Amino acid sequence: MTQNRFSIVIVGGGTAGWMSAAALARFAPPGYAVTLVESEAIGTVGVGEATIPAIRLFNKALGIDEAQFLRETSASYKLGIAFDGWLREGHSYMHAFGTVGRHLGLLPFRHYWARARASGVARPLAHYAANELAARTGRMATGISGPGIPELPWAYHFDAGLYAAFLRRLAEGMGVVRHEGRVARVIRNDAGDIAAVETDAGQALAADFFIDCSGFTGLLIEKELQTGYEDWRHWLPCDRAVAAPCEAAGPFTPYTRSIARSAGWQWRIPLQHRIGNGLVYCSEYLSDDAATGLLLSHLEAPAQAEPRALRFTTGRRAKAWNRNVLAVGLASGFMEPLESTSIHLIQSTIMRFLTVLPSGPASPAIVNEFNRRTAEEFERIRDFLILHYRANARVGEPFWDRCRDMAVPDTLAARIAEFEEACQIQPAGDELFQEPAWLQVMAGQGIEPKGWNPIADALSDDDLSGFLGAIEQACIETVRPMPRHMDFLAATCAAAPSRSPELETLR
Known part of the structure; x- marks a missing residue:
């Protein structure tokens, strides 16, 4: 057996954590040990349910079969994003792919x-x-x-929670070790780098490198290393969102809808088993209660859960890679999901990291260029x-x-x-x-x-x-010869022996 020579601990699960874990497990050479620590008690944001075509490259690189992916994540297809009312009320245009x-x-x-x-x-x-x-x-x-x-x-379009669970099974099958628990303490070495994280059960997880997927908190990159954050609210003033899924209803569109409202915009994301809905808004112009009421009044069917509120600051970390910590996902910054870039930024960050995968202390020149390219993308x-x-x-x-x-x-x-x-x-x-x-x-x-x-x-x-x-x-x-979205999706998902029961609702 090859002796482990470089260890990586991922702090946090969700989409960011398990995308990172699966990519590392797939591409890191023998000798790399990947561990992920997460707590079932900590919820994930999970609103990034719409993607752009680059996600297909990520799935393909991991060897994921599309039909299986569609079934297990209750996914639908997406050809673009319709922007309704953004120029003026009654006007609509589309940012279509291709x-x-x-x-x-x-x-x-x-x-x-x-x-x-x-x-x-x-x-x-x-x-x-x-x-x-x-x-x-x-x-x-x-x-x-x-x-x-x-x-x-x-x-x-897919259920982000189901996608994370799907990737977890894949990553664990490739050797990623998962630990349950909250990170209660961060241990640093004499040089100031992170040496280990300790869970609330007292388990210390030491590593050479850490990936922070702890969400807005930025447990390692910000709370511990105090990297700094560049605030862009003067350009993108929306600072809150409220999300509520509803029963599947209305047209089963192969596109996302972004609908302008009085102080922000509403998303509509059709999945096989439900519609993902949310309102992104600026709290200077709309109260939380009014925002929730506005969202609920525009749902096409009864809500399936209590509305969930989110607060955020659009911007990015001053450095995505600081010392021996890389921030991925919401820990690295936040861009509202207007153009479905949240999951893409996870993908691009971890794939960029793989191109300069360290096997020891990283060269400052490599880290600086990585940070420059990441900042430029944001x-x-x-x-x-x-x-x-x-x-x-x-x-x-x-x-x-x-x-x-x-x-x-x-x-x-x-x-x-x-x-x-x-x-x-x-x-x-x-x-x-x-x-x-x-x-x-x-x-x-x-x-x-x-x-x-x-x-x-x-x-x-x-x-x-x-x-x-x-x-x-x-x-x-x-x-002209293309079938209906609903029919094509049902046929694709039925191509394998087992079929998701949700698809019966599409027939």
Whole structure:
């Protein structure tokens, strides 16, 4: 048997803890020992039930079968996020996954669309996005592509608690050792690093490295190491949420809904066995009681549990990696789930850590670069979220007036300006949200480009109209044969011998 030479203790379970444990168990080489300590008495936030397509890469890397995953987490498919009322009441647009239109020659689609829009012949972006067409018509299938349209990407809605339990079984099967208990004391060595954590039962768990998945508390990264926190509430002022699941009701949509309310927004996430609902709001403009009442008044069916309140500060730790501690999940920072990035940030942090996996004391240069890249990822997502609030036309509502009038980070101001002036969008290659995402949200939030690349003017009016029409028709033909989301999900989950009883409700 290989002697353990490097030990890692994960403090906290939930989605962050068990995603970290499963990834380490799968990819760390022989000689690494992974231990997780958690307490059943400590609840998890568990509101991150909507994901983005990158989660498929994580599941695939762990060797997870999609049908089994769908059954065991009561999951449904997701093709994008609909933003209802964010520009103004009665208006809706979608940030759909995948492409919008297609390139022609040197230029991306948006320049031709901007030119056609200025002359009144372009239709809304939804007509040129196959993912949105499928989502809006309630259709779903995998492995689908069409003429000039690459395979439609997808993600999932799932029960975060069931996902954590699923990953726990997987991780323990790969050798992760779980200890039950609360961390009552943190022991540091003479150099100031964490040497061990001690549970309330008096059990000391020593390790070379620690991963803090203790949630907002940041038991190791903040409470013990006092790393510091960068507060972004001046840009993202929502600071509370209330969540309440309800019985499955209403349309079984293959997309998340984000519905603007007077002082924040409401999410709707359809699962096989229930609907996940929540209201994110700013406590300066809405009381807790009023927020709870507002959420409950908009549920489509009776609530299945008492509303659960959450308080948070949007922002990030000054360092994700400090000494021999890495913060993952809510311990590393919080971004409201407007674009379903919570679980992705867990995934990206732990996978980035694996690329520089230490086998002893880490080089300061490696740690500094890791922290720089982590901070940059948070900041890029931050800018994308701010855009939704900043570009609104909900005039006369104090919360939305404040958001519309606020100064934004220079990085976001520059991105808005280049789109307004010349329909330019230039994200870095490693940014999470690429050109189609920025295009859909900026156009959906009412930001209009005044110009476009002059190369687009070389196309005749007839050719431009034909180009747009061909894309629209290709989207229709791609989506037409796709089955209903409900039927495709039921067939996929039934592909294995055992079937979740919840699926019977979908038939």
